[in-house]
Amino acid sequence: MRMFESNVGNVTWMHRPEPDYSRLVWEEANRFRVHTSAYTDPTVFAAEMKHIFQKTWVYVGHESQIPESGNFITSYIGNQPVIVVRDEERQIHVLVNRCVHRGAVVCREGGGRASEFNCPYHGWVYGLDGKLLAVSERKDAGGYDDAFDAPEGLFKVPRVERYRGLIFASFNPAVQPLVPYLGRAKQFIDRKLNFSPEGEIVLSSKPFVVRYPGNWKFQAENIVDGYHFMHTHKGFVQLQMKYGDSTGDFGVHKGGTPKAMRALRFRGAAWRCENGHGLIEKPLGEVDSLFEGEFGDYQRALHDTYGEEEFSFMAGKLSGSIFPNLGLIHNQIRVWRPIAHNMTEVAVYPYELKGAPDAFNEGMLRSQERFYGPAGHGAADDVDIFIRNQQGLEASAVDWLILERGLSTDAPDAGSRDLRGGSTSEAPQRAIWSEWKRLMSAGADQKPSSCPSSTGAHDATQEGHH
Template identity: 55%
Template sequence: MKTQTISWRVDEYPVDALIQEGPATFRVSGRAYSDQRIFELEQERIFQKTWNFVAHESEVAKPGDFKTAHIGTQPVIVTRGQDMALSVLLNRCVHRGAVVCRERSGNTRAFVCPYHAWTYATDGRLTGITGRDDPNGYGPDFVQPQGMQRVARVENYRGFIFACMDPGVVPLEQYLAGGAAQLLERKLQQSPVGKIRLTGRPFVGTYEGNWKFQAENIVDGYHFMYTHKAFVNLQQKYGDSTGDFGVHKGDNAAKMRLLRARGNVLGSRFGHGINQKPAAEFEQLFEGPHSEYYNQLSEKYGRDELEWIAGVGAACIFPNFGLIHNQLRVWRPIGPAMTEVTVYPYALEGVSDEYNAGMLRSHERFYGPAGYGAVDDIEVFALNQQGLSATQNDWLILERGMHNEKPLENGEIEGLPSSETVHRAFWRSWRDLMTAQGRAVQ
C-alpha cells in the first residue's frame, strides 16, 4: 500500500517545532518522518555533516578491492588503492554524470564509465578520455578534470570504515567515544584475536517507511515481546532445537521477559543509542561444548567483563549504522517513505567453524529473509508510515523511562532496558543538526 507524503513549507513551520521537550515530555511530530522537504534537509544537514558507515575492512582487504555504498542518497565507491590507501569517491563520472561503478563489490585496476568509457584509477584520478586528441575531440584549451570527487574525510575505527563529506567534522574516535566505542570493542572481543570478517553476500531489502524507524527500532527494548509474539511462542516450544544457539534465551515468555529486563541503555550526545544485556545463564557457558573458548576469553578479560562481552548488545550509530548479535546493518534513505536495509552477517576470527556456523544459523532463524524477526519489523514500519496520514493528532510519544534516567559524567544518559532514552538521544542530535545547519562538532 502506498503511503501519503505530506508537504509544508519549512520557513513557515520551524524545524525545532517538530519536537516538544519538557521535564516529563518528549514528543515528535509525524511530519519529521513524512515530509519531502524535511527529507531533503536531512541529506544536507545530517548525512553530509556526520560520519556514515560505508564498509568493513574485510570487504576491501586487497589492492584493487572496492564496494559501492551510499552516504544518504549519494552513491559512493569505497576503494583500496595499489598502495593500500583507502578512498571514498562519489560514484559519478565527471563527464556527463553517469554512475561509474555498477557492481556491489569486486576487484579492479580501473573504473570505466559505461557511457563514453572515461577511465579512472582506483583512487579516482582521471587516467583516460576516449578520443581525447581526435579532430572531433577536445581542443588545446580544454581543462581536463582531475577525477572523481573524493569524500573529504575517511577514517577506520578497528576495521569499521566511516566517511564524511564535511572536512570539519569531529574526529571519528571522539564521535564514537563512550558507549558506542565500548559496544564495538565488546563485539570485537568476542573474537580471541579481536577481529571479525563479513561472510557471503549481504541480505538487501526495502520497506515502505522512513529511515528513522529502522534507526529507532534496532535499539528498542520495548517492542520485542509484542511485535515478535509469534517468535516468542516458537522459542517457548522449541528453544535451541531449531538453531537459536542461545541468542534469544528463555524457556517461556515469562522467563524471556525477565531476561530482557536486565542490562541498560545509553544515549549519546551525538545521537548514538546502545542497548546491552549481560549473558544469560552465564556460568553454564563454561560447562558447555564451547567451554574452552569462554575460558580463553575469561583469562583475557576477566569474568565480570566477559559477562557483558558474551551478552546481547545492539547499537544505532547515528545516522545510518547498526550492530546486533552477529550482524552489521546499514540503512539507506531513498525517500520519505522508502528505505533500503542491508544486513551483513559476520564471523568471528579465531573461533571454531562450528561456533560460527551456529551463530549464522541463529541469524538466519530470526533475521534472514525467511526468518521470523525481519518480516515483523518491516510490517510495523509500513504501518507506522501509513498511520502518519492521520494528522489530527500528529505527535508520537517518546517518554518511556524519562523518570528513571541518569546523566553520566561523560555526557551520556543511562536508562533502563526498555526505556526510550536512546530514541530521545537520537532526536536531540537530529534537532541540533537540522536547526543549526551544523556538523557533528565538539
C-alpha cells in the same frame, strides 16, 4: 518569507531560508515528542540528506570486504552513491560514483576487483584513487583542444577514518575525529568485536537485503527498542516456548517461557549517548555455564583475558544504533539506506568472529537465518511494523509521537554526558532525535553535541583501528 540572491556562474538563483526543523522535536523537562512530519514530509527528508548525511560520519563498509589492492564495494552516503576502494598502495578511498563528464554512475557492481574504473557512457578512465587517467578520443573528430580545463577526477570524499575495520566517511572536512564521535559506542564496538580471539570480524556471507515503504528512522530506532519484542514478536515467543533451540536459535533468544523471556529482556540498561548513538546492554548474570561443553575452552580464554565483569558484557546481549545509519546486534552488521521519505533499504551482514571455532560461527549464522533471514521471523515482523507506522502517520490530524518512556528515571552517567535508563526506556530513541534536532537546526555547526537538553520549541505547525 524573505528571499535572498546568490550568483553561481552567470545564473542568479533565488533562495528561501530553510524552516527551523528543530521545532519538529518537542523537548522539555517532562516531555519528548516528535512531529509526524519528521517522518512524512519529503522536504524534511531532503534536508536530512543535506544537514545530517553530508555533515556527520556515515558508515560505508568494512575492511574485510576490500582486503587487497584493487578490491572495491559500492555504497551510499545518504542518497549519494560512492565507491569504497583500496588502491595500489592499499590506501582506502571513498569516491563519489559519478563520472565528472556527464554524470553517469561509473560502477554498478556491488563489489569486486578492478585496476581502473571506466565510465560506460563515453569511456573516461579513472584510477583506483579517483584520478582522471584518460579522456577517450581526446582530440579526435572535434574533441577537446589544449585549452580544455580537464577535471582532476572523481570527487573524493574528504574524510575517511576507520575503527576496528569499520569504515566511515564524511563530506564535512571539519567533522570531529571518529573516535571522539563514537564516544561510549567505542566501548560497545570493542565488546562486540573482542568476542573474537583475534579481535576481528569478517563479513564473508552475502547480505540479506530488504526494502520497506517507510522512513529510515524507524529502523534506526527499532534496533535499540527494548520495549517491542514481547509484542511485535509474539509469534516467535510462542515458537521459542514450544521448540527452544531445536530449530537453530543457538541460544540467541533465551527463555523457555514468555515469563522467563520477559524477565531476561527487562534486565540491563538502555543508553542515550552523545552524537545520537543509542545502546542497549544486557550483561550475563552467570557465566560459569559457558565454560562447559563444546565451546568452553574458547569462552574461558576470553574470560581470563578480559576478566569476569567485562566478559559478562561481551557474552551478554548488546545492540547499538550508531548514528545515523549503522546497527550492530548479535553477530550482525545492519546498514540502513534512506531512499525517500517513505522508502528505506536495509542490508543485514552476518559476520564471523575471526579465530572462533568454526562450529560457533556456523551456529550463529543459523540463528541469523532463523530470526533475520528471508524465511525468518523477526525481520518480517519488524518490517510489517515499519509499514504500519508509515501508514498510521497518514493520520496527520494527530501531530505528535510520544518518546517519553523512562524519561523521568534516566540518570546521568558519572564522567560523561550520557544518560542511562532501564532496558525498555526510550533513551536510545531520544539520543537519535536529540542529535537529529541539533544537526537539523537552521545554521547548525559541527561542534560536538552538548548534554541532552530539556529545552526546545514545540510549535511545529508554524514553520581508525584499535
